[in-house]
Amino acid sequence: MGPILSSLVNLQTIETELRKTQQNLKQSQQTILRQEHHIKKLSEAISAKKEEIKLTRMQHDRLELELKCREDDVTKLRIALNTARTNKDYSAILTRINTQKADKSKLEDQILALLSQIEIDQTACREIEQNIKTENAQMAETREQALGKQEIIRREEEKLIRSHDEAVRMVPFKERGIFLRLASRYNGEVLAKVEQLNSRKGEHCCGGCFMSIPLESVNSLMTRDELVICPSCGRLLVLDKNPQQTSSANSNL
Numbered sequence: 001m002g003p004i005l006s007s008l009v010n011l012q013t014i015e016t017e018l019r020k021t022q023q024n025l026k027q028s029q030q031t032i033l034r035q036e037h038h039i040k041k042l043s044e045a046i047s048a049k050k051e052e053i054k055l056t057r058m059q060h061d062r063l064e065l066e067l068k069c070r071e072d073d074v075t076k077l078r079i080a081l082n083t084a085r086t087n088k089d090y091s092a093i094l095t096r097i098n099t100q101k102a103d104k105s106k107l108e109d110q111i112l113a114l115l116s117q118i119e120i121d122q123t124a125c126r127e128i129e130q131n132i133k134t135e136n137a138q139m140a141e142t143r144e145q146a147l148g149k150q151e152i153i154r155r156e157e158e159k160l161i162r163s164h165d166e167a168v169r170m171v172p173f174k175e176r177g178i179f180l181r182l183a184s185r186y187n188g189e190v191l192a193k194v195e196q197l198n199s200r201k202g203e204h205c206c207g208g209c210f211m212s213i214p215l216e217s218v219n220s221l222m223t224r225d226e227l228v229i230c231p232s233c234g235r236l237l238v239l240d241k242n243p244q245q246t247s248s249a250n251s252n253l
Contacts, residue, residue, distance in 0.1 A: 001225070001238070001239065002224075002225020003225065004171070004172060004175055004225045004226065004227075005221075005225055005226075005227075005238060007167070007170045007171045007172075007175075008171060008175060008179060008190075008191060008236065008238070009191065009238060010167050010170070011164070011167040011168060011170070011171055011179060012179075012190055012191045014160060014163050014164045014167050015164065015183060015188045015190070016188060016189070017160055018157070018160040018161065018164050018188075019187070019188040021153055021156050021157050021160055022157060024153055025150060025153045025154065025157065028146045028149050028150050028153065029146075029150065031142060031146055032139070032142065032143055032146050035135065035138070035139040035142060036139065038135060039132060039135050039136065039139065042128055042131055042132045042135065043132065045128055046125055046128040046129060046132070049121055049124055049125050049128065050125060052121055053118055053121045053122065053125070056114055056117055056118050056121065057118065059114060060111060060114040060115065060118070063107055063110055063111050063114065064111060066107060067104060067107045067108065067111065070100050070103055070104045070107065071104065073100050074097055074100045074101065074104070077093055077096055077097045077100065078097065080093050081093045081094060081097065168180075175227060178227065178236070179236070182234065182235065182236065185234075186208075186235065189208065189235070190235060190236055191235065191236050191237075191238050192206050192207045192208030192209070192230060192233070192235040192236070192237055192238070193207040193237075193238055193239070193240045194206070194207065194213060194217075194218055194221065194237055194238070194239050194240060195207045195210070195240075196240075197212075202215045202218075204217075204218050206230040206232060206233060206235065206237065208230060208233050208235040209230060209232045209233035209235070211230070211231075211232035211233070213230065213231075213237065214231075217231075217237060218239070221237060221238065221239050222239065
């Protein structure tokens with residue numbers, strides 16, 4: 001392998017390590033963001049639950065007021081019942097009292113149901129608050145660990161960036177431009193090793209897309225220090241350092 005292809009292999013190695021390091025840094029940052037998002041959701045949930053309790057209390061207070069009004073009406077009707085002059089008046093007032101009592105009983109049931117719902121919602125609030133407290137404690141610990149890890153990763157990233165810049169300068173201008181364009185397309189995986197499929201027939205494939213590669217391309221890689229592009233995926237081909245592959249290809253020349 002000549003100096004051009006060797007410099008590309010070296011650049012590819014550093015490119016892979018750099019992208020892996022940057023991905024590790026991103027994942028570490030996302031861990032904190034996911035926890036923060038989860039705590040935010042819990043906070044939103046408790047706010048919504050407290051709003052439900054507020055509305056339920058308003059409904060409870062309205063029904064309590066209505067219940068008091070009906071109790072007052074029953075008291076007035078009982079006084080009127082004692083002063084009724086005719087059986088017809090007495091019967092009409094008594095009917096109204098019974099109706100008010102029935103309505104009052106329904107209101108009492110509704111009020112009890114609302115009080116029960118308020119108690120359930122308050123219990124849910126306490127549970128969410130405890131979850132938030134636990135999550136905050138866990139996030140503080142995770143943040144401390146993540147920040148320490150991120151500092152180590154950033155230092156490694158800085159070293160790799162310097163090595164990457166140096167490796168880029170070692171590649172000729174034309175080949176460098178091709179590599180960097182392909183790096184954007186293939187997420188840094190620019191080079192693909194030539195895989196041997198059948199040594200007797202001289203069949204090879206691209207290690208990136210696994211499509212067949214002409215024997216002429218393999219021979220070109222062994223005899224010339226120049227770029228050979230996979231006709232299927234467009235990656236830059238390189239030979240494996242396995243000497244068996246080289247000898248097998250030579251036998252088919």
